[in-house]
Amino acid sequence: MSRIEKDSLGEKEIPSEALYGIHSVRARENFPGNSTFPVEWYKSVGITKLACYNTYRKFSKAAEGKFGKDLPFKIINDDILDALCIAAREVSAGKYYNHFIIPSVQGGAGTSINMNINEIITNSALLNTGYKCGEYSSIDPLEHANIYQSTNDVIPTALTVAVMNLLQSLEEKINLLRQTVEQFEKKSREKLRQSYTQMQAAVPSSFGILFSTYNEALSRDWWRVSKCSERIKQVNLGGGAIGTGLSLPRFFIMEVVPELRTLTGLPLAHSENLSDATSNLDKWVEVHATLKAHAVNLEKMSSDLRLLASDLSGERTISIPDRQEGSSIMPGKINPVIPEFVISAAHKIYSNDVLISSLSGQGTLELNAYLPVIGCSVIETINLLISCNVTLLNNLFAGLLINEEAGYKAVINNPSITTSLNPHIGYHKAAELAGLMKDKKINIFEANRILKLIDETKLKSILEPGNLLKLGFSLDDL
Numbered sequence: 001m002s003r004i005e006k007d008s009l010g011e012k013e014i015p016s017e018a019l020y021g022i023h024s025v026r027a028r029e030n031f032p033g034n035s036t037f038p039v040e041w042y043k044s045v046g047i048t049k050l051a052c053y054n055t056y057r058k059f060s061k062a063a064e065g066k067f068g069k070d071l072p073f074k075i076i077n078d079d080i081l082d083a084l085c086i087a088a089r090e091v092s093a094g095k096y097y098n099h100f101i102i103p104s105v106q107g108g109a110g111t112s113i114n115m116n117i118n119e120i121i122t123n124s125a126l127l128n129t130g131y132k133c134g135e136y137s138s139i140d141p142l143e144h145a146n147i148y149q150s151t152n153d154v155i156p157t158a159l160t161v162a163v164m165n166l167l168q169s170l171e172e173k174i175n176l177l178r179q180t181v182e183q184f185e186k187k188s189r190e191k192l193r194q195s196y197t198q199m200q201a202a203v204p205s206s207f208g209i210l211f212s213t214y215n216e217a218l219s220r221d222w223w224r225v226s227k228c229s230e231r232i233k234q235v236n237l238g239g240g241a242i243g244t245g246l247s248l249p250r251f252f253i254m255e256v257v258p259e260l261r262t263l264t265g266l267p268l269a270h271s272e273n274l275s276d277a278t279s280n281l282d283k284w285v286e287v288h289a290t291l292k293a294h295a296v297n298l299e300k301m302s303s304d305l306r307l308l309a310s311d312l313s314g315e316r317t318i319s320i321p322d323r324q325e326g327s328s329i330m331p332g333k334i335n336p337v338i339p340e341f342v343i344s345a346a347h348k349i350y351s352n353d354v355l356i357s358s359l360s361g362q363g364t365l366e367l368n369a370y371l372p373v374i375g376c377s378v379i380e381t382i383n384l385l386i387s388c389n390v391t392l393l394n395n396l397f398a399g400l401l402i403n404e405e406a407g408y409k410a411v412i413n414n415p416s417i418t419t420s421l422n423p424h425i426g427y428h429k430a431a432e433l434a435g436l437m438k439d440k441k442i443n444i445f446e447a448n449r450i451l452k453l454i455d456e457t458k459l460k461s462i463l464e465p466g467n468l469l470k471l472g473f474s475l476d477d478l
Helices: 022-030 039-067 078-092 111-128 151-187 207-232 250-264 274-279 282-308 337-360 371-397 404-413 415-440 444-451 456-462 465-469
Strands: 002-007 010-015 192-197 200-206
Touching: 002 022, 010 022, 022 111, 039 078, 039 111, 039 151, 039 250, 039 371, 078 111, 111 151, 151 207, 151 250, 151 274, 151 371, 192 404, 200 207, 200 415, 200 465, 207 282, 282 337, 282 371, 337 371, 404 415, 404 444, 415 444, 415 456, 444 456, 456 465
Parallel strands: none
Antiparallel strands: 002 010, 192 200
């Protein structure tokens, strides 16, 4: 069964029970592919349209209060408005998402997104009021569902709503991971480990110091992400096609953002320059740079832990949990899949950053036609970062083990530990000790017993973790 719908370009056959209509079908034909449009953005369009309908109702009541029944324009009756509000709420809850047929990669600055959801809301409202899908003489996707709206203000505003909600979740997940890393820092503060610079052994360090670097990085990420909503909170809803509000009531322009703020509980603000907010997308470039910085820190941490837990050389000082079998041919092989996932996600985010920056610069005069791909990339990045934080917490740090004995052995067996003796016996004698350690493959205590360069009791004191790890030395230490 099917129905026939018409537009200015002609007719199309639409499945009779489909909530989408001719505008959506044309877009689907024009934009083939299976790139999935984010459900978060879909839901946010629903709540944004609900704010528009609620504000329209307030405006119509204000107009009736001024003119009585002799209004100089036709208003939407309450039954239709009620049905539109119900349908918009359903969309905001994710209902009818299977009737949204537009891919994420598209042309048209988001018009197809707007029209697909207009058609879904309209046809849902028609069904709820006793009509059939497509009976637009009763409720129309443009005259009613799109009342006082433009693609160019509704769709970017809905993107802001979606991203602000996701940022709250990301902020929470970063802090949960940070708290766990902080616990590793505290419990391993004086557990010695060999440090490395340029992949070569360097001076003694500790596992606590290593984890402190991750804790500090995640703390910065947490703080920066918490500020992102402030950077994007200004929206252009009510600006119409180019931000001038042409053909929209001033009442609606001034009241619609406060209504959306009430519905969402988000600190949204009306842009002071609606034309700027419509034509320029640099806020997404700025925010994504912060998200990219978090991806960089996650990659660095994951790469370090993968390396320390590898089989490349010596005894492992860190072990990460075995999560799944690693080979279809090599029995018993286990791969570091969690760090690999995080590294892969980070590089996808870096590519999104290039896309967002370059396409934001492709905005032309009053509008940027590439908002759909930009917005989908921002949402993809946040979801990837949420996933990375969750899997690092649950599948890597939950089960990560420190081999304290192997860490200590690596320190006292490495010639670089002689650096700690420079203030006591000088560089050249320390180098002599280091050379013997290297030649004989013995630890610092054994080498010193041969060369007798420093009293052994003094040596043991110098090599205590508390002394090795404190910041510099004082005259009393000598």
